[in-house]
Amino acid sequence: xxxxxxxxxxxxxxxxxxxxxxDEVTAALKERFTEFVADDTRPGYGGLVVSxxxxxxxxxxxxxxxxxxxxxxxxxxxxxxxxxxEVVYHAYSIDKGGDAMVLKVQVDRDNPVVPSLTPTxxxxxxxxxxxxxxxxxxxxxxxxxxxxxxxxxxxxHPLRKDWKEPFFEEEAKPFGSRWPAGEVFRAEEKNVYGKxxxxxxxxxxxxxxYEAETDSYAGITYSRESTPGLKTEKVTVNMGPQHxxxxxxxxxxxxxxxxxxxxxxPVMGYLHRNHEKIGERxxxxxxxxxxxxxxxxxxxxNNLGYVLGVEKLMEAEVxxxxxxxxxxxxxxxxxxxxxxxxxxxxxxxxxxQTPMIYYYIERELILDLFEATAGSRMMCNYMRFGGVxxxxxxxxxxxxxxxxxxxxxxDRLPRVLHQGDELVTGNEIVRARGIGYGYLSAEDAIAFSxxxxxxxxxxxxxxxxxxxxxSYYEHLDFxxxxxxxxxxxxxxxxxxxxxxxxxxxxxxxxxxxxATEGASIIGSKPQYALRMPNAGEAxxxxxxxxxxxxxxxxAKRRSANPExxxxxxxxxxxxxxxxxxxxxxxxxxxxxxxxxxxxVLGEVDR
Amino acid sequence: MYGLxxxxxxxVTMKHFVATYMDDIHWLSRGGRYYNDNALQVRQSTKxxxxxxxxxxxxKLPVPERFRFVPFLVTDELEAxxxxxxxxxxxxxxxxxxxxxxxxxxxxxxxxNGRPKPEPEKFFIDIDICMNCGLCAxxxxxxxxKMDHDYELASYDRTTAHIHDKERLSKPISYWRSIAPKRADxxxxxxxxxxxxxxxxxxxxxxxxxxPEQEERIEAAKLxxxxxxxxxx
Ligand code: SF4
Ligand code: SF4
Numbered sequence: 001x002x003x004x005x006x007x008x009x010x011x012x013x014x015x016x017x018x019x020x021x022x023d024e025v026t027a028a029l030k031e032r033f034t035e036f037v038a039d040d041t042r043p044g045y046g047g048l049v050v051s052x053x054x055x056x057x058x059x060x061x062x063x064x065x066x067x068x069x070x071x072x073x074x075x076x077x078x079x080x081x082x083x084x085x086e087v088v089y090h091a092y093s094i095d096k097g098g099d100a101m102v103l104k105v106q107v108d109r110d111n112p113v114v115p116s117l118t119p120t121x122x123x124x125x126x127x128x129x130x131x132x133x134x135x136x137x138x139x140x141x142x143x144x145x146x147x148x149x150x151x152x153x154x155x156x157h158p159l160r161k162d163w164k165e166p167f168f169e170e171e172a173k174p175f176g177s178r179w180p181a182g183e184v185f186r187a188e189e190k191n192v193y194g195k196x197x198x199x200x201x202x203x204x205x206x207x208x209x210y211e212a213e214t215d216s217y218a219g220i221t222y223s224r225e226s227t228p229g230l231k232t233e234k235v236t237v238n239m240g241p242q243h244x245x246x247x248x249x250x251x252x253x254x255x256x257x258x259x260x261x262x263x264x265x266p267v268m269g270y271l272h273r274n275h276e277k278i279g280e281r282x283x284x285x286x287x288x289x290x291x292x293x294x295x296x297x298x299x300x301x302n303n304l305g306y307v308l309g310v311e312k313l314m315e316a317e318v319x320x321x322x323x324x325x326x327x328x329x330x331x332x333x334x335x336x337x338x339x340x341x342x343x344x345x346x347x348x349x350x351x352x353q354t355p356m357i358y359y360y361i362e363r364e365l366i367l368d369l370f371e372a373t374a375g376s377r378m379m380c381n382y383m384r385f386g387g388v389x390x391x392x393x394x395x396x397x398x399x400x401x402x403x404x405x406x407x408x409x410x411d412r413l414p415r416v417l418h419q420g421d422e423l424v425t426g427n428e429i430v431r432a433r434g435i436g437y438g439y440l441s442a443e444d445a446i447a448f449s450x451x452x453x454x455x456x457x458x459x460x461x462x463x464x465x466x467x468x469x470x471s472y473y474e475h476l477d478f479x480x481x482x483x484x485x486x487x488x489x490x491x492x493x494x495x496x497x498x499x500x501x502x503x504x505x506x507x508x509x510x511x512x513x514x515a516t517e518g519a520s521i522i523g524s525k526p527q528y529a530l531r532m533p534n535a536g537e538a539x540x541x542x543x544x545x546x547x548x549x550x551x552x553x554x555a556k557r558r559s560a561n562p563e564x565x566x567x568x569x570x571x572x573x574x575x576x577x578x579x580x581x582x583x584x585x586x587x588x589x590x591x592x593x594x595x596x597x598x599x600v601l602g603e604v605d606r
Numbered sequence: 607m608y609g610l611x612x613x614x615x616x617x618v619t620m621k622h623f624v625a626t627y628m629d630d631i632h633w634l635s636r637g638g639r640y641y642n643d644n645a646l647q648v649r650q651s652t653k654x655x656x657x658x659x660x661x662x663x664x665x666k667l668p669v670p671e672r673f674r675f676v677p678f679l680v681t682d683e684l685e686a687x688x689x690x691x692x693x694x695x696x697x698x699x700x701x702x703x704x705x706x707x708x709x710x711x712x713x714x715x716x717x718x719n720g721r722p723k724p725e726p727e728k729f730f731i732d733i734d735i736c737m738n739c740g741l742c743a744x745x746x747x748x749x750x751x752k753m754d755h756d757y758e759l760a761s762y763d764r765t766t767a768h769i770h771d772k773e774r775l776s777k778p779i780s781y782w783r784s785i786a787p788k789r790a791d792x793x794x795x796x797x798x799x800x801x802x803x804x805x806x807x808x809x810x811x812x813x814x815x816x817x818p819e820q821e822e823r824i825e826a827a828k829l830x831x832x833x834x835x836x837x838x839x
């Protein structure tokens with residue numbers, strides 16, 4: 001790193017650097033559960049392997065005694081060669097920050113049963129359902145273990161290594177049929193059914209198997225009894241999947257007492273394409289454009305999380321200019337995402353279109369920069385392992401790029417934040433609909449593994465950029481935005497705070513971009529034929545605009561494809577707390593509460 | 607006072623309303639605010655005022671050089687009477703291997719004696735599957751596949767019109783130069799540079815046997831740097 005790095009400021013906010021608390025906790029766990037935990041000794045792997053029947057106790061000890069109270073990610077790995085199923089947990093300490101405590105549980109592949117952590121950490125709910133759905137791992141004690149992303153009649157568990165999609169060609173790309181004797185065909189025509197659908201063997205539907213009426217409300221239990229003294233009944237109502245407030249194809253099955261919510265089950269998966277299976281077939285570089293399509297509002301930061309993970313695996317160096325460009329892009333993405341989120345939140349609260357349009361005028365400028373730099377407004381495909389794909393362009397529209405950035409950071413964006421503030425922050429309707437609605441307490445936010453603005457609006461100052469800094473964030477001066485009321489209005493305010501902090505970061509980044517002009521932007525490895533030099537696992541995580549985005553990857557030595565590729569999607573996990581936030585409110589509030597979480601279905605359904 | 611917040615918001619809306627009309631008046635004597643390419647550039651930039659609407663398809667925003675849409679194949683200029691220009695593609699297969707959704711199919715050419723010929727016999731891209739990622743163009747070592755700027759590809763029937771064959775894909779180098787002049791120049795310079803160092807290498811190889819060609823390696827590294835910096839693409 002050259003001397004263009006800012007000196008840490010003498011007074012004021014010192015960058016917080018945490019000691020890594022993981023080692024301490026690992027030792028404590030080993031002492032306490034001597035016989036039941038062991039180091040994961042595979043080369044390149046870390047963390048502890050815990051015996052299945054002790055996992056709940058270990059997790060409780062972690063949470064209650066050792067301070068690792070935030071279970072961020074739960075996923076499974078199919079170890080087909082060892083005939084085992086593995087469940088991988090990543091837990092963090094909210095107070096101390098630092099790396100993850102990684103726990104693993106290995107069970108028999110044919111009968112994978114693991115005690116559920118949902119009673120201990122409600123945030124594991126959807127993630128365990130996902131692992132059941134995609135890998136067939138049964139979580140004993142889970143209150144509602146149903147499929148979540150695929151449909152209820154789906155056959156098999158698609159992330160298992162021996163499961164093959166109907167249009168299966170080869171285990172891994174590139175496919176041999178493309179070159180040197182490539183003859184074009186349409187995959188859908190190769191399928192026996194002429195459609196991308198596969199049915200269980202011997203399946204001859206008569207139409208009577210599927211009780212549409214009851215099955216689509218599975219998981220909802222309620223009694224018919226209602227408010228005493230009134231002759232009413234509870235009713236179940238579908239909101240969505242086609243509903244303008246759901247920001248995509250997303251369904252909520254609401255149980256209502258009058259107009260009051262007494263139960264809510266999110267139903268998702270309408271946009272499911274098994275991103276992870278595709279990712280395991282892809283080579284490392286081929287995954288980058290796919291990550292654009294997760295949270296398609298913030299593709300730049302999606303790229304960043306993924307390349308950080310791969311860089312950990314391959315131990316790549318990133319040149320200085322590339323790091324500054326990455327931060328520039330990530331923070332602009334945050335602003336553009338929050339402008340979008342606020343526009344839609346206000347839209348959902350009845351401020352139809354007007355604030356949204358004003359925000360988008362500025363967002364458009366950011367997208368212009370992305371387009372001129374990376375070639376596309378939203379599907380940026382911009383980050384590469386060890387750098388970025390291109391340097392900044394000479395010009396954006398008719399303006400030299402540095403002038404453009406200067407105007408953006410010092411004039412346009414501060415102006416829109418100020419103007420947005422005048423337009424709606426004091427608006428009586430917004431306040432009336434926002435204050436006190438959709439409350440989530442700090443304890444609940446942590447327990448539900450909520451992340452990003454949702455967590456911080458509940459008074460938990462946890463931000464990956466500070467707690468576990470990546471890139472150059474530890475050298476940058478900014479505050480972790482935090483609000484304490486945990487309601488819709490605070491989630492509105494915190495996004496404005498965060499944008500202001502992002503502007504503060506950008507102001508520090510611009511001089512570095514000027515100073516490093518013309519410097520190299522990428523290390524010199526040929527990437528299209530990347531082979532992973534070491535075996536191992538890596539977890540790359542970034543503070544995405546919507547929360548912690550994590551990529552869990554494992555790879556074999558010399559492999560061109562990830563062996564396991566998992567995305568910890570913040571939108572998906574934040575939805576776990578939706579029911580809690582909506583309880584006791586009215587139907588119209590659900591719309592605003594959902595808007596205040598800020599989800600993108602590309603990421604929820606993956 | 608209750609309602610003050612609402613009034614404040616109204617004032618902001620009013621400001622936008624006025625700014626938009628003032629901008630209309632500003633452009634009145636300069637060719638008009640709409641259907642005017644000069645005005646469009648300004649309205650869309652950081653200097654723009656008021657609310658912007660681009661009247662697509664009558665008005666279209668110009669796209670930057672790096673804009674990427676479905677790729678095309680670069681060929682030599684057509685000579686009179688020729689149906690196709692000579693392909694630049696050597697059918698090395700790199701683009702087909704790197705393509706994330708695997709939508710490129712290439713049949714390598716064959717010489718009469720059955721040996722491979724550095725030319726594609728057939729070349730297909732299924733544009734329904736293409737995700738416009740640009741990796742093919744990024745990694746083609748011969749500048750033979752480039753991302754197009756033509757984004758209006760809608761058609762009535764996807765089953766027949768959406769598999770682009772070699773004929774449909776091929777476009778002469780002058781087309782690439784017309785949509786991305788700076789990049790085309792940079793690429794030309796890079797190719798000449800490589801050519802030069804190759805010929806040097808050859809002549810040296812003849813004169814001085816095979817000494818370690820440190821100089822060349824340095825030059826190659828410099829070139830790589832230029833490429834990574836985005837000076838050369
Ligand atoms: S990478 Fe270039 S030269 Fe090689 S097959 Fe593709 S287009 Fe042809
Ligand atoms: S742009 Fe991407 S998806 Fe399209 S052909 Fe090229 S490599 Fe394949």
